[in-house]
Amino acid sequence: MAPKVGLFIPCYIDQLYPQVGIATLKTLEHFGCDVEYPESQTCCGQPMANTGCTNEVGPLARRFLEIFKSYDAVVCPSGSCVSMVKHHYDEYFTDNPEYEALKAKTFEFCEYLTNELGIDKLAGRFPHKVGLHQSCHGLRELRLASSSELRIEPFGPARALLESIDGVEVTTLKRPDECCGFGGTFAVAEEAVSCMMGEDRVSDHEQAGTEVLTALDMSCLMHMSGIIRRQQKPIRVMHISEIFAECL
Template sequence: MKVGLFIPCYINAIYPEVGRASCELLRRVGCEVDYPLDQTCCGQPMANAGFERDARAMAERMNALFDKYDYVVGPSASCVVFVREGYPHLLKDYREHACVDARIWEICEFLHDVVKPARLDARFPHKVSLHNSCHGVRRMDLSSPSELHVPYHSKLRDLLAMVDGIEVAEPERRDECCGFGGMFSAEEGAVSVAMGRAKVSRHMATGAEYITGADSSCLMHMQGVIDHDKLPIKTIHIVEILNSSL
C-alpha cells in the first residue's frame, strides 16, 4: 500500500524524532512510504481561531499534495480529525472521492484497523501510563469514552501489547482532558495549567516511568508541567515505543 506521510507542523518543528519513527515504523510493517517535502500546516490553528479563508488555502494545498496516495497517515489525532471533519466544509466543489479527508488515518488506527500486524518486533522494558487524548477518544474511537458506559477498548493498548518488556498502566479518570486543547491553552492559561498538573499527578500515581499517547500536543503540554515542576516522569510518543528495536 502506498502511504503519504503527513507530519503536522508542530511535530516537524519540535518533535522531528516522532516523524522519523513514524516513517520507519510504517516501512517496518510493509508500507511503501513517501514524505512530500512541500507539505505545510493542515490549517487547523487558523480554522480554530476563526480565519477560515487562511485555513482554506492550507486545505487546498494539502489536498493537492496528497492526491496521489492510497492512504495519508499522520501521528496526530487532532490534525487528522480536523482534516476529516473540516475539509468537507472548507474545500470548494467538494467531492468525497477526490479529497484527502476520505483517505487520511491517524497512525495508530491505521496500524490497528488497516495493517493489522501480527507482531512488531519492538522492545521497551519500562512501565508506561497511557494517555487518551480527547480527539482520539471522542472523534476517532481510539478508545471508548468513559461517559458512554460501554465495554472498554483501547487500540493504543492493543498495539502496546505487542511490545516486549513493557508494562502498561492507565490513570484514574483515564480519558479526562489534560488541559491543552489547542487555543484553549493560550486563552485560558491558568485553567489549562491546573488541568495539566492534575493529569500529570494521576499519571505519576500509576508508578510509571513514562507517559505515552498518540498526540504530541498533549504530551508537550504535560512535559511543560513536568519540566517546570521538576517531576520524576517523562513523556514519549507511542510511535517511538512501537518502533523501538529489539
C-alpha cells in the first residue's frame, strides 16, 4: 500500500514559490506516494519563535499536530521548518505520545526520498554545473549532511542524488557549509551583515563555476537569488525538488 503523505508547505513557498510545492508533489507521486495537501495548515511558528514570541507559537504547534498526526509521514521541502517541528515544539507538549510519533515521522523532502523510500538514483538528464548550498538548520540540526567541523566520514544524500543524475556536475566550493546570511528575522534585524554573508556565498559559487544554484531550503535560495538578480550574475536558482521534477 502506498504511504499516505501529508505535504507540509512553508509559508514563503506557498506565497512566493508555489512551483516548489508542485515539484515536491510531483516527485513524491512519481515514487508511489499517496500525497495530500491539508488546506487548513498554517505557519509552523518559526518566525515568531525566532523573535522571542514563544507564547504565539503554542497554538500553531498544537494545530500542526491535529492536522498532520493521522498521516503515515509528513514531508516538507524545507529543513528549517522540519527542524522547527522536530526540535522546537517540545516545550508545547508534555509527555504527549502523539507529538512524539509526529516528530518521528516528519521529514525533509530529500531525507524522506533517501532514508524512507530508499531512492539512491534518479533518472533523466540535467547537463549543468550545480552548486549545492547546505542550509544551517538542515546541516546542523537535522544532520542531513556532514559538516566541516566534525571529523567524520563525509555523507550527504542530497548531493548523492544530484550526482546520480546524468549530466550533473556538482561544483566544489572553498567553504562548502557556510551560512548564506538569511537566518529568517536576522536578515531584517542585521541587513548589512546578512547581505555581506550572502554576497560571500554567491561569490564562492561563482568562482566554482556554478551554473545552477540549488538547496534544500527555498528561504536560503530566496536570499541569494535577490543578490544574484541585483548583481546580474549568470546563475540560475532552483530548489532541489525542481531539478528532480524536471528530470523525472
